[in-house]
Amino acid sequence: MSLSLIEAVLLVFVLGCAIGAAVLRDVLAALMAFAAYSLGISIIWVMLEAPDVGLTEAAVGAGIMTILFILALANTVRPQENGLFEPISVRTIALVGAFVVVMLATVPSLPAVGADGAANPVVSGEVTQYYIENAYADTEVHNAVTAVLAAYRGFDTLGEAVVVFSAGVAALTVLRQEVFA
Amino acid sequence: MLELLDSHYNYFAVMLLLGIGLYMLIESRNLVKKVIGMNIFQTGIFLFFITLAFRAGGNPPIIEEGGGPYVSPLPHVLILTAIVVGVSLTAVALALIIRIYTEYGTLDEDKLKQLYYD
Numbered sequence: 001m002s003l004s005l006i007e008a009v010l011l012v013f014v015l016g017c018a019i020g021a022a023v024l025r026d027v028l029a030a031l032m033a034f035a036a037y038s039l040g041i042s043i044i045w046v047m048l049e050a051p052d053v054g055l056t057e058a059a060v061g062a063g064i065m066t067i068l069f070i071l072a073l074a075n076t077v078r079p080q081e082n083g084l085f086e087p088i089s090v091r092t093i094a095l096v097g098a099f100v101v102v103m104l105a106t107v108p109s110l111p112a113v114g115a116d117g118a119a120n121p122v123v124s125g126e127v128t129q130y131y132i133e134n135a136y137a138d139t140e141v142h143n144a145v146t147a148v149l150a151a152y153r154g155f156d157t158l159g160e161a162v163v164v165f166s167a168g169v170a171a172l173t174v175l176r177q178e179v180f181a
Numbered sequence: 182m183l184e185l186l187d188s189h190y191n192y193f194a195v196m197l198l199l200g201i202g203l204y205m206l207i208e209s210r211n212l213v214k215k216v217i218g219m220n221i222f223q224t225g226i227f228l229f230f231i232t233l234a235f236r237a238g239g240n241p242p243i244i245e246e247g248g249g250p251y252v253s254p255l256p257h258v259l260i261l262t263a264i265v266v267g268v269s270l271t272a273v274a275l276a277l278i279i280r281i282y283t284e285y286g287t288l289d290e291d292k293l294k295q296l297y298y299d
Contacts, residue, residue, distance in 0.1 A: 010193070021201075022204055034221070050231050052241075057264060060268050068268075072279055076288055090209050096204045099199070100199070103199060110192055114237030115236070115237075123236045130248060144244055145258055165267050167272055169273050174277055174279075
């Protein structure tokens with residue numbers, strides 16, 4: 001599938017927001033660029049037919065994450081320095097550029113965006129076909145993402161809950177909040 | 182090159198996002214901006230997964246009679262889990278940052294190094 005105009009605009013928007021977050025000196029401005037970036041990328045998820053991921057990204061990535069960052073900023077400091085942009089470091093650009101070039105060298109061996117059949121083993125693979133053919137019969141849930149998340153890979157989701165719980169415990173321990181005292 | 186960009190556009194965006202995230206992780210002196218960079222790096226990898234799950238003309242994987250073809254649901258599930266884990270990671274990182282600020286009174290990496298070695 002070739003690049004459509006709306007996808008091109010969205011990709012340029014998210015890349016612009018990411019670069020803005022990188023070069024803006026003010027932390028709050030960088031944070032706002034990051035929130036716009038999250039919102040843009042959640043629209044990209046919807047364009048790629050992943051509405052569940054889009055909803056989660058919009059609620060968690062653009063919503064909760066921004067609130068967490070603002071809370072952290074409110075409890076620390078927003079350095080007031082002169083100049084709108086950070087100075088650009090040529091040495092780091094060279095290093096990151098080398099990394100990006102090496103990564104870009106792998107792109108031609110990846111399947112084209114939107115490929116199916118033998119060209120895209122993820123879409124046509126045995127596991128995907130199994131889930132799509134049997135998810136409704138096995139779980140009676142229409143949404144295959146929910147079926148895989150809660151039924152087939154329920155243990156992974158339990159592990160995810162453990163991660164969230166330990167993160168909460170770790171954050172409270174680090175902040176020395178004695179909420180249970 | 183342009184043909185490759187036309188057929189693999191999302192992968193170019195993935196690699197550029199990884200680059201931007203890495204740049205912020207290395208170069209930002211403020212610790213909060215480093216965490217933002219980590220999140221950008223993360224979403225770059227998410228874009229890679231979701232793009233691999235996509236097929237042209239596919240529908241969201243909500244199974245109906247004669248509703249196909251569907252995009253692959255498995256990468257969506259992995260990324261849903263990864264988004265939530267990413268938020269947990271960010272929460273712990275920000276809690277550490279608040280503690281660092283109450284201990285040292287700065288979030289600047291260079292000043293922190295100085296204070297640490299003095």
